[in-house]
Amino acid sequence: MELFETEGTFLTWRKNVSSQIGFVPTMGALHEGHASLLRRARRECDKVVLSIFVNPTQFGPNEDFNKYPRTLEQDCIVAKECGIDVVFAPAQFYSADFSTYIEETKRSIHLCGKFRPGHFRGVTTVVYKLLRLVDPHFAYFGLKDAQQFFVIKKMVEDLNLSTTLVGCDTVRESDGLAMSSRNRYLTKEERLRAPLLYQTLLSTRIALLEKKTPWKTLQTQATQALTQSSMTPQYFELCSIPDLQPTEALSSGQHILASAVLTENGTRLIDNVIF
Ligand code: AMP
Numbered sequence: 001m002e003l004f005e006t007e008g009t010f011l012t013w014r015k016n017v018s019s020q021i022g023f024v025p026t027m028g029a030l031h032e033g034h035a036s037l038l039r040r041a042r043r044e045c046d047k048v049v050l051s052i053f054v055n056p057t058q059f060g061p062n063e064d065f066n067k068y069p070r071t072l073e074q075d076c077i078v079a080k081e082c083g084i085d086v087v088f089a090p091a092q093f094y095s096a097d098f099s100t101y102i103e104e105t106k107r108s109i110h111l112c113g114k115f116r117p118g119h120f121r122g123v124t125t126v127v128y129k130l131l132r133l134v135d136p137h138f139a140y141f142g143l144k145d146a147q148q149f150f151v152i153k154k155m156v157e158d159l160n161l162s163t164t165l166v167g168c169d170t171v172r173e174s175d176g177l178a179m180s181s182r183n184r185y186l187t188k189e190e191r192l193r194a195p196l197l198y199q200t201l202l203s204t205r206i207a208l209l210e211k212k213t214p215w216k217t218l219q220t221q222a223t224q225a226l227t228q229s230s231m232t233p234q235y236f237e238l239c240s241i242p243d244l245q246p247t248e249a250l251s252s253g254q255h256i257l258a259s260a261v262l263t264e265n266g267t268r269l270i271d272n273v274i275f
Contacts, residue, residue, distance in 0.1 A: 001080050003087045007133060010088045014134065019046035023136035023163070025127060028052040028089070029069035029181035030078040033171040037140040038082035040168060049134050050079050052089040057101075058122030064266070069181055093129065102128045102159070107151045107244040111259050112270070115234055123148055124155045131156070131163050139163050144170040144178050146257050146272040150242045170272070172198070178271045185267040194262075194269060196229050200236075201258055201273045208238075208250060208258075209275070215248040226262065234261040234268070241274065 004010040022045030024037045030052075041048045052075055059065035072089055079087050101121050108120035131139065141149045149167050156165060170178050176198040177183065177191075186194060200222045207218050219236055226233045240247045241255040250256060255274060262269045 001076070001084055001087065003076060003089065005089055005091055007090060007093075010086070010090075010133065013086060017047055020138075021045060021134065021136040022048045023051070023130070023134045023139045024048070025051045025053075025130050025139065025141075027054045027068065027181065028075050029071050029184075030075045031171075031179045031181065033142055033144065033179040035078055035082055036171045037142060037168050038079065038084055040166070041138065041140050042083045044166075045136075045138055047085045048083070049086045049088060049136065050084050051130055051134070052087060053093055053126070053130075055093070055122060055126040057094070057125055058119050060116055060118065063116075064182075064185075069184065088134070093126065101125045102155060104151045104155050104158070107147065107154050107242070110239060110244055110246055111147045111235065111237055112261065113147070115261070120148070120151050124151060127152050128155065128159070128161075131161055136163050138166055140166045140168055142170060143167045143274065144180070144272065145270065146259060146274065147244060150244055153242065178269075180269065182267050182269070186264060190264045190267070193229055193231055194264070196226060196231065197260060197262055197269055197271050200225055201260055201271055204236075204258055205273050205275050208256075211250070222260070226260075232263050234263050236260040 022041030024041050026034050038050060054068050054070060056065055076087055102124040103121045104124055113120055143149055153165050156163060172178055175195040177195045204218050204222050207213050215238055222236045223233050237259055238247055239245060239257045241257050257272055257274050259272045
């Protein structure tokens, strides 16, 4: 496995590779969720590139950019175990006078877009830069961040990028909590409560499929259940797929995303179910 910390050294490697490349972009602090993407890329592609970059442009001014975990040495061990060919972990990825951004304007406005102004602009910009640099055949993303996946998919379609995106199932702890680099911020009590997010999403899905209770009632009940357990829901929403517009009812043949975010003492926990 090779580690490249500059664009120049990575490009020198890339220019000599003509086989099929699978790419997994991350911000590091790798866990089993990331490893599942890496293993899938390993199974499906000739060469696998993992990028690790804590992207400043997707963090808001009061978010956790400075305290975001940076564990490159440990991440390289995980990458090696997953059989990765190349880790691209640039110290810098933006020039000092960087001034060009990529912005998706429909799928990114609801859900997290409402609460994190500029977040998806930062995500699409860094992923565009990475896809241009790595030029992979396949790029693997987790559906835990479902909005991110569908926003990036639209960017790839709209801007004629040749990469095929692969959405991968969410990997969970044994109690159902979605694995996340941010779970390590949780106190013992918060960690014990956290699985309720997924449980509430699942019970809401069951109730919706029964079609007896209107969405707005289910939304209120879900929010109340979380609040009563001392959790702070930021949103609990239902959206159409893939265009991510708010919806209130199921129509046959249409995929729906139920998506929720909790903010526990400044830690954002996100989870989704698709059905
Ligand atoms: P991050 O490092 O948090 O930006 O995540 C990098 C990639 O890993 C994104 O495509 C995430 O959606 C994906 N990912 C993060 N957590 C999980 C998880 N628990 N299961 C599956 N994929 C995940």
